[in-house]
Every structure is written in C-alpha cells, then in structure tokens.
Amino acid sequence: MKIVVSARNGSRDFECDPGEKILHAALRSGVELPYECSTGTCGTCKAKLVNGRAESEWPEAPGSRYLKSPAEILTCQSVARDDCALEVFTLKSAEPGTSAPRALAGIVRRYRRLTHDVVAFDVDLDRPLDFDAGQFALITVPGIVGARAYSMVNFDRRAERLSFVVKKKPGGAVSEWLFADGVERARVGLVAPLGHATFRPGVPKHLLCIAGGSGIAGMMSILALAGEANHFATWDGQVFFGVRTARDGFFLAELEAFRARHPGRLWVTVALSDEDVPASLSAAYPGFAFARGLVHAVAAERMAGRFADLRAYVAGPPPMVDASLRWLLREVRLPPADIRYDKFS
Amino acid sequence: MGQYDRHVFVCTSGETCPTQGDVEKFVKTLRAGVQKAAGQGDVRVNKAGCFSQCGHGPMIVVYPENVWYAGVQQADLEEILTSHLVGGAPVERLRYDPGVPGANKIDVETKPATPAPEQRAPAGGPVWTRVCGSADVPANGMKEFPVNGVGVLVAHTGEAFVAYQAMCPHEAVPLEGGVHDGCTLTCLEHMWQFDLKTGAPMGDAEVGLKGYPLKEELGELYVQLEG
Numbered sequence: 268m269k270i271v272v273s274a275r276n277g278s279r280d281f282e283c284d285p286g287e288k289i290l291h292a293a294l295r296s297g298v299e300l301p302y303e304c305s306t307g308t309c310g311t312c313k314a315k316l317v318n319g320r321a322e323s324e325w326p327e328a329p330g331s332r333y334l335k336s337p338a339e340i341l342t343c344q345s346v347a348r349d350d351c352a353l354e355v356f357t358l359k360s361a362e363p364g365t366s367a368p369r370a371l372a373g374i375v376r377r378y379r380r381l382t383h384d385v386v387a388f389d390v391d392l393d394r395p396l397d398f399d400a401g402q403f404a405l406i407t408v409p410g411i412v413g414a415r416a417y418s419m420v421n422f423d424r425r426a427e428r429l430s431f432v433v434k435k436k437p438g439g440a441v442s443e444w445l446f447a448d449g450v451e452r453a454r455v456g457l458v459a460p461l462g463h464a465t466f467r468p469g470v471p472k473h474l475l476c477i478a479g480g481s482g483i484a485g486m487m488s489i490l491a492l493a494g495e496a497n498h499f500a501t502w503d504g505q506v507f508f509g510v511r512t513a514r515d516g517f518f519l520a521e522l523e524a525f526r527a528r529h530p531g532r533l534w535v536t537v538a539l540s541d542e543d544v545p546a547s548l549s550a551a552y553p554g555f556a557f558a559r560g561l562v563h564a565v566a567a568e569r570m571a572g573r574f575a576d577l578r579a580y581v582a583g584p585p586p587m588v589d590a591s592l593r594w595l596l597r598e599v600r601l602p603p604a605d606i607r608y609d610k611f612s
Numbered sequence: 613m614g615q616y617d618r619h620v621f622v623c624t625s626g627e628t629c630p631t632q633g634d635v636e637k638f639v640k641t642l643r644a645g646v647q648k649a650a651g652q653g654d655v656r657v658n659k660a661g662c663f664s665q666c667g668h669g670p671m672i673v674v675y676p677e678n679v680w681y682a683g684v685q686q687a688d689l690e691e692i693l694t695s696h697l698v699g700g701a702p703v704e705r706l707r708y709d710p711g712v713p714g715a716n717k718i719d720v721e722t723k724p725a726t727p728a729p730e731q732r733a734p735a736g737g738p739v740w741t742r743v744c745g746s747a748d749v750p751a752n753g754m755k756e757f758p759v760n761g762v763g764v765l766v767a768h769t770g771e772a773f774v775a776y777q778a779m780c781p782h783e784a785v786p787l788e789g790g791v792h793d794g795c796t797l798t799c800l801e802h803m804w805q806f807d808l809k810t811g812a813p814m815g816d817a818e819v820g821l822k823g824y825p826l827k828e829e830l831g832e833l834y835v836q837l838e839g
Contacts (some may be wrong), residue, residue: 603798603816605804
C-alpha cells in the first residue's frame with residue numbers, strides 16, 4: 268500500500284506492507300515520521316488520516332489520549348488497510364549516518380539473572396545490525412501480541428549480538444514471559460534500531476548520564492562508545508545511577524571497569540532512594556561516590572556549579588525523567604538539543 | 613548574467629521565519645562559512661524580506677539554481693555550505709516543495725500576548741474576567757485556572773504575569789506540567805518551547821501560544837478571553 272504524508276515542509280511517500288506498522292514502514296523507507304516511544308504511550312507519532320483506511324492494532328493504547336478526533340491515529344500502532352494520505356506537523360530529516368530500522372529476528376542467549384527482579388540476555392541476530400549508542404529495539408516474544416522497547420546495553424558496529432537488561436514489570440506480558448522459564452534459546456522478533464537519545468563521537472561536551480533502574484542500559488552503550496572514541500581524553504563523564512536499595516544494584520562491576528579506564532575523567536555516583544548506603548557497598552566500590560536520595564536530586568546537588576558545556580542523557584521511569592528534565596531546563600538551562608531522554612512507560 | 617556565482621537569500625524579516633529559528637545567526641554562520649571557503653566561488657549572502665511562504669521557515673533561497681529550503685535548522689547550515697554553496701549539489705532533504713506556485717502562507721499564531729494592566733474597559737468594550745488572586749500563582753511558577761470554561765495558564769515571569777492557552781498546541785498536554793525559567797516555557801511532553809513573554813514558538817515548536825491580555829488590580833488578576 269502506498270502512504271503519502273504531507274507536512275508543512277513538504278510531502279513524502281512510501282510503501283507499507285500488509286500488517287506492517289505505518290511508522291515502521293516510513294522509517295524503513297527513510298521517511299522520518301515523528302516518534303518517541305514507538306510503543307503507543309507518548310503520542311508523539313500522532314498523524315491525521317485524511318484519506319484511505321488505517322486501523323490501530325491497540326485502540327486502547329495510552330497514547331490515544333492525545334488524539335483529538337477520530338481521524339487521528341498513532342502511526343506506531345496503526346496498520347494501513349488501503350492506500351492512505353496522512354498529515355503530520357513536520358517531516359524531519361534523519362540525522363546523517365543513522366541506520367533506518369528494520370524487522371529482524373534472533374535467538375536469546377546468555378540469559379541470566381542480575382538481581383531479584385532484573386535479568387540480562389543477548390539476542391544473537393540472524394543478520395548484523397548497525398545502531399547508535401543509546402538506541403532501543405522493539406522486541407516481540409512468542410505467543411504475545413505487541414512489542415516492548417528495550418535499550419541496547421552494548422555498542423558494536425555491524426553488531427551480531429544485541430545485549431539487553433530488563434526489569435520485571437508485574438502484569439507486563441512480555442516482562443512476565445522474560446522472567447519465566449524457557450527464555451534461553453527462544454526466537455524473538457525485533458524492530459531496530461529506534462530512538463533519538465543517541466551519543467555520537469565528537470560531541471564537544473561533558474557527558475552527564477542520569478539513569479534510574481534499567482535506564483542504565485542505554486548509558487552502558489554510550490559509555491562504551493565514548494570510551495572507545497576517546498571522548499574522556501578531553502571531556503568528563505558523570506554517571507548518576509539510581510536504584511532503591513543495595514540489592515537492586517547491578518552492572519556496578521561493569522561501571523567500575525569503565526571508571527577505572529578513565530580515572531579523573533569518569534565519575535560514578537550511585538544513589539539509593541530507599542535505604543542508607545550500607546558500608547559493605549561503599550567498601551566494595553571505593554572508586555564510586557554513594558548517596559542516599561532520589562537520583563535526580565543527588566545529581567543536582569553534586570553537579571552544582573558545573574553546568575558549562577554539558578550534554579545530558581536521562582533514562583528511567585517517567586517521574587524520575589520528568590524531575591530530571593525540570594532541573595536540566597530550569598537550573599542548568601540546557602537547550603532541548605542537549606537533553607536526550609528515554610521515558611519508560 | 614548574475615554578479616555572483618551563487619546568491620543566497622535568508623528571510624530575516626518575515627512574520628514567522630525569525631520566530632522559527634535564529635535567522636540572524638544563520639546569516640552570520642553562512643557568511644563565515646563562505647568566507648572560509650574563499651577561492652571556491654564567489655558567494656553572496658543577503659538578508660531578505662518575506663517570501664510569502666510564512667510558516668515554512670526558516671527559509672533560504674539560493675540562486676542561480678533557484679533552490680528553496682524550508683525548515684532550516686542551525687545544524688543544517690554546514691551541509692548547505694559544503695554541499696551546495698561550495699560543492700554545487702543542493703541538499704535534497706531540505707528542499708521546499710509546496711506543490712503550489714506563488715504564495716503559500718500558513719496561518720500561524722504569532723501575535724504576542726499583550727498584557728495590558730492599565731487598560732480600562734470602555735462601555736461595550738473588552739470584558740475583563742477574574743482569573744485568580746495574584747498570590748494564587750506561585751512566584752516564578754505557573755498554574756492553570758478555568759475561566760468561563762476556558763483553561764487559562766497564568767505564569768509569573770519574575771517581573772510580571774502573563775496568560776496563555778492552558779494546553780500545549782502540540783499534543784494537548786497541560787502546559788502547567790512544564791517548566792519555565794522566566795524567559796522560556798518548555799512543555800515537558802515533547803520539549804516544545806515558547807517565549808514566555810510573547811508566546812512565540814522557539815526551537816522545535818511549530819506554532820505559538822494563544823495569549824490573553826491580562827491585568828492586575830488590587831491583588832486580583834483579570835484576562836480578556838475575547839478581544
């Protein structure tokens with residue numbers, strides 16, 4: 268089916284396969300329809316259907332609350348039933364060098380538990396994939412309709428393997444599946460790479476990473492690339508990682524390995540929101556700073572007076588991300604272009 | 613025959629281009645870039661008036677190719693410079709193609725809110741409706757109030773009160789949940805930004821905010837819903 272999209276700055280068209288989400292078809296064809304979460308929550312991908320037939324596969328998606336008329340659709344949840352004409356605000360151009368997302372598949376390997384409610388696993392891909400540090404993939408698992416978005420933890424060019432970390436979400440079908448037995452060696456479907464919260468080498472800024480829980484995933488990818496690209500030879504990195512209690516912490520050894528490679532340049536602070544920092548934890552990681560508090564508040568306190576030349580990355584649950592954005596906009600006064608964020612909702 | 617190899621026009625005085633990007637800086641960037649590439653062609657960069665395509669800005673037109681660029685961002689200038697002005701290959705992804713020759717203005721709200729504290733309502737003139745007490749709006753904050761069934765956002769800039777539509781024009785999200793720093797109002801949903809004093813769109817924002825005339829009298833705030 269042919270989809271024509273018009274915006275105030277021009278129009279584009281692309282082919283959409285039966286059953287394919289309109290957003291995925293557009294991005295795959297190099298047409299940058301607006302999107303953010305791509306999982307039906309944020310409403311960014313709203314478009315107006317002016318001709319043709321398109322149907323949402325998830326009409327009760329939370330992002331539907333942003334739709335103002337029956338003619339409006341979420342392109343990330345909708346499939347075309349006919350040739351369609353759509354209207355959106357603006358068609359942006361893809362950042363040069365980004366890979367268009369595509370559908371692919373892979374096998375789950377190296378599945379392991381990191382904490383009582385966090386698992387990590389790799390997906391060995393059928394075909395290699397290029398992606399940017401900080402991007403995510405939509406994952407579909409056998410027998411469950413609908414996809415969940417998970418950020419890549421690793422960074423590789425022509426990656427043959429994607430690494431993920433998932434925090435258990437009670438009631439979440441995909442999450443429940445990932446915490447049941449038989450995940451190892453299961454075949455999963457992916458649409459990747461997606462997301463704009465990316466880091467590219469050459470950004471002339473200090474890096475500020477604020478992560479809550481599994482929001483640390485994309486930061487690991489960014490730190491891997493930044494380290495490899497020698498970013499920390501010139502610029503500092505400040506990582507703030509928030510979890511509830513000491514037993515919720517993970518990736519600490521990996522973060523310590525990053526830190527140890529860039530002493531005096533890369534700093535890691537772990538914030539515990541629900542308990543005082545046990546002496547055993549701070550003793551185990553003498554190179555880290557620890558604090559009790561909400562991660563955005565800890566970051567605000569420790570970053571005071573160091574606001575120049577910052578690029579901020581924020582990922583985690585919505586309240587934590589919003590609180591961080593407020594601080595970055597109001598106090599740090601960063602322009603939106605220097606605030607890259609990922610809200611898990 | 614023209615006087616220059618390439619002649620670049622940047623709209624700096626139309627109704628919307630200057631509100632959609634820092635077009636004065638665009639001119640500076642382009643001129644500096646052209647100068648740096650001196651010897652690779654004689655390129656002239658001029659500020660221009662309105663091209664009658666309001667709403668598609670910031671716009672840049674390049675002759676002799678007669679290439680029109682729309683929605684140009686600061687980050688695009690380097691590519692325009694290297695690829696087109698120096699290299700001769702227009703940047704296809706930025707090309708403007710409205711499909712209709714001639715004027716293509718879009719109706720964009722650009723009129724600033726004009727707080728009118730001294731204005732008196734003449735008989736039969738504009739109607740002032742009470743919104744709230746001045747103390748109900750947090751200092752340097754903002755809050756939404758219903759006024760005759762209309763949601764009105766009242767913000768305190770640190771110096772004065774301003775009143776706007778309550779919802780972000782982008783996604784119909786309450787602006788009250790956003791932040792402002794006295795100059796810029798940001799909607800947290802997708803980071804659209806507006807000039808707090810005029811409601812004009814900034815950065816990624818496509819349209820501005822509808823403003824309401826506001827006055828303060830004896831510790832009470834009043835707005836004119838319709839002028």
